[in-house]
Amino acid sequence: MTETSDTADVPAVETSDAEANLTTTPAPVSERGNASSPAAPSAAEVAAFWDQIDAELAAIPAAPELEEAPLYSTEFSTTYKVRLTSIGPYRIAAYLSIPHGEGPFPALLAVPGYGSVVTPPQYEDRQRYVVMTLMYRGTRHADWPYAGKFPGVLTDGIADAGSWIYRGILADHLRGIEFLRSRPEVDASHVGLIGNDISLLIAARRPEITAVAVGSSFFHRLWEVAAETEAYPFEEINDYLRTYPADREGVARSLALVDPGAQAAAIRAKVLLTVGDDGATGDSAWWASLRDALGGASEEYHATHEGQTDRDAVDAWLANELGSEPKPRIWVPEEIGSWS
Amino acid sequence: MSKRGRAQDHQTSVERPPDFDEFWAAIQQELEETPLDPTLTPVPMRSTDEVEVFEIGYTSLDGVRIAGWYCRPRESYIAGPYPGLSIVPGYVSEPTLPKSWAKLGYAAVGVAPRGKLRSNAQFNPGYPGLLIHNIVDKNTYSYRGFYADAARAIDFLVARPEVISDRIGVHGSSQGGALTLTTAAMRPDNIVCGASGAPYLTGFMDAAKLTHSYPYEEMNEYLRLYPEREQAMRETVAYFDCINFAPQITAPMLIYAGLNDDVCPPETAYNLVAAMPGEVTLHVHERCGHDAGNFWEMAEVEAFLAKHLRPNTPTADLRAQTTVG
Numbered sequence: 001m002t003e004t005s006d007t008a009d010v011p012a013v014e015t016s017d018a019e020a021n022l023t024t025t026p027a028p029v030s031e032r033g034n035a036s037s038p039a040a041p042s043a044a045e046v047a048a049f050w051d052q053i054d055a056e057l058a059a060i061p062a063a064p065e066l067e068e069a070p071l072y073s074t075e076f077s078t079t080y081k082v083r084l085t086s087i088g089p090y091r092i093a094a095y096l097s098i099p100h101g102e103g104p105f106p107a108l109l110a111v112p113g114y115g116s117v118v119t120p121p122q123y124e125d126r127q128r129y130v131v132m133t134l135m136y137r138g139t140r141h142a143d144w145p146y147a148g149k150f151p152g153v154l155t156d157g158i159a160d161a162g163s164w165i166y167r168g169i170l171a172d173h174l175r176g177i178e179f180l181r182s183r184p185e186v187d188a189s190h191v192g193l194i195g196n197d198i199s200l201l202i203a204a205r206r207p208e209i210t211a212v213a214v215g216s217s218f219f220h221r222l223w224e225v226a227a228e229t230e231a232y233p234f235e236e237i238n239d240y241l242r243t244y245p246a247d248r249e250g251v252a253r254s255l256a257l258v259d260p261g262a263q264a265a266a267i268r269a270k271v272l273l274t275v276g277d278d279g280a281t282g283d284s285a286w287w288a289s290l291r292d293a294l295g296g297a298s299e300e301y302h303a304t305h306e307g308q309t310d311r312d313a314v315d316a317w318l319a320n321e322l323g324s325e326p327k328p329r330i331w332v333p334e335e336i337g338s339w340s
Numbered sequence: 341m342s343k344r345g346r347a348q349d350h351q352t353s354v355e356r357p358p359d360f361d362e363f364w365a366a367i368q369q370e371l372e373e374t375p376l377d378p379t380l381t382p383v384p385m386r387s388t389d390e391v392e393v394f395e396i397g398y399t400s401l402d403g404v405r406i407a408g409w410y411c412r413p414r415e416s417y418i419a420g421p422y423p424g425l426s427i428v429p430g431y432v433s434e435p436t437l438p439k440s441w442a443k444l445g446y447a448a449v450g451v452a453p454r455g456k457l458r459s460n461a462q463f464n465p466g467y468p469g470l471l472i473h474n475i476v477d478k479n480t481y482s483y484r485g486f487y488a489d490a491a492r493a494i495d496f497l498v499a500r501p502e503v504i505s506d507r508i509g510v511h512g513s514s515q516g517g518a519l520t521l522t523t524a525a526m527r528p529d530n531i532v533c534g535a536s537g538a539p540y541l542t543g544f545m546d547a548a549k550l551t552h553s554y555p556y557e558e559m560n561e562y563l564r565l566y567p568e569r570e571q572a573m574r575e576t577v578a579y580f581d582c583i584n585f586a587p588q589i590t591a592p593m594l595i596y597a598g599l600n601d602d603v604c605p606p607e608t609a610y611n612l613v614a615a616m617p618g619e620v621t622l623h624v625h626e627r628c629g630h631d632a633g634n635f636w637e638m639a640e641v642e643a644f645l646a647k648h649l650r651p652n653t654p655t656a657d658l659r660a661q662t663t664v665g
Binding site: 070071072074115116117119120122123124140149150151230231232235239240242243304305306307308309311328329330331332333334335336 | 341342343344345346347349384385386388432433434436437439440443457458466467468552553554557561562564565598599600601602625626627628629630631632633635636661662
């Protein structure tokens with residue numbers, strides 16, 4: 001057996017899905033017809049797209065159902081399975097964990113990544129936040145009548161923003177944060193989001209959010225990102241454009257409507273952007289236009305690529321912004337002899 | 341910052357059941373009596389000038405139909421035959437569509453064991469749930485079929501005329517790291533190397549005590565409700581523990597782990613390596629968690645697999661998609 005301990009000095013934040021590749025995989029640029037973006041929709045078109053989503057949400061009651069989940073409850077928190085109605089109407093799901101004791105508590109929405117599975121909230125988060133994990137349409141427990149295919153969800157109906165599945169998925173996120181903020185146990189002045197840049201879209205539409213920790217890009221500059229990578233899920237865009245080249249304009253328009261850069265000025269929350277290595281997609285310069293347009297304060301965190309270092313740094317920032325305490329995962333090994 | 345003992349000093353509590361080999365021999369016998377019935381359906385939308393993509397299906401234990409992706413280089417891009425490669429999935433992630441590996445010159449399968457999307461019509465314990473499904477009964481425990489499904493992907497590759505059947509590798513991280521190990525143990529005549537990141541399903545009971553992160557937290561949750569079932573759980577998972585598969589792994593293996601992994605505690609990786617009699621290389625990464633240092637390790641994995649599997653990679657600048665658990 002050979003053993004090496006190898007920790008180099010180059011940096012990505014811990015993510016459990018393919019979005020992690022954005023900050024770690026410099027891919028060759030190839031000509032696929034989507035390297036240059038068609039004309040972006042106007043600010044008025046972007047606003048109209050989102051205003052219509054909000055109008056539909058306002059018109060349909062959330063009709064929440066909470067069912068206690070003893071398996072996921074602990075001595076310090078109670079977890080519930082939640083059902084909510086989003087636009088469509090469509091019944092979505094969530095896990096909601098509420099700490100025991102006297103509230104109100106700071107709250108956190110863990111914005112889901114791209115994949116079919118959403119787990120109950122992390123153990124450390126249940127100890128300090130009212131914390132929710134959201135199952136948007138197409139994911140397990142929210143897969144009727146729409147059972148999402150992964151890969152496939154990202155481009156399902158993408159040529160027409162009005163019928164693109166992500167129009168509904170983004171509405172599901174807004175419904176989720178509305179529900180979380182409405183809980184009596186929540187300190188509405190300390191509500192945070194953590195996840196990919198869909199968090200920024202939520203914060204733009206709900207400016208009362210306190211803090212947002214963005215670990216990776218998903219929709220920001222996705223048209224360009226797809227042209228530079230073959231990694232899924234972004235490769236779905238390339239697959240789609242190869243198959244349906246006539247839909248190029250429609251796809252570009254849909255992606256532009258959901259680019260958080262177009263709504264950055266509306267964000268009042270404090271934002272932490274995790275940035276990658278200089279020169280790579282996702283580096284500080286790559287985020288600059290969005291960062292400079294933010295309506296509130298922002299900071300950058302330069303990823304080290306040591307998963308736990310990066311996780312603990314972001315955790316500490318968010319805990320500080322939400323008035324809670326950090327819960328680091330790094331431990332220090334010490335020689336204690338034989339142990340079991 | 342909290343402290344705990346050094347990972348390399350940890351003593352495993354795993355014991356090998358005396359009938360471990362017989363248990364798995366019976367499962368293998370069942371598999372041999374089950375026709376593979378492979379299907380191969382082209383997926384033009386996901387195919388490129390370099391790589392053909394197929395959706396595949398085959399029959400596994402208990403007659404369960406298993407789905408997967410199969411990606412192979414086009415003859416016009418790289419002439420066959422090709423070394424085979426199975427990319428095995430993590431616990432919550434969807435099976436990889438291994439186009440980037442095919443572009444490197446492999447005939448690559450990304451398997452969706454039972455319960456994953458497209459393989460869940462007959463068996464669907466859900467997530468969370470898979471880890472503790474029938475965990476008090478070794479004969480119906482979820483991973484009995486799940487391990488067989490991953491091994492069966494090798495049978496699929498062996499049956500392909502364009503695949504070099506004695507040059508097949510396996511790779512994955514987390515649950516994929518575990519399936520890398522079990523598949524190498526279950527198909528020793530075909531697997532010539534394996535790269536396993538952050539191996540899960542290794543030292544189950546020890547791991548659950550060392551963490552509150554999912555998926556092992558499922559075991560802690562279950563025992564909070566049913567503490568009287570701990571012994572039955574321990575007896576079951578011993579039949580599925582990678583530490584107990586380790587003596588049967590003969591192919592060279594690369595194992596990598598994060599020394600601050602809260603999901604798959606690094607202690608269990610050391611216990612695993614200690615149980616492996618074959619050629620094994622362990623890379624550990626300080627301050628890394630369940631990423632297992634993959635920012636640095638992917639290049640190591642690609643080089644390790646290429647050394648043993650010898651694909652005809654057309655240019656040196658090609659890279660595989662980063663493997664996540």
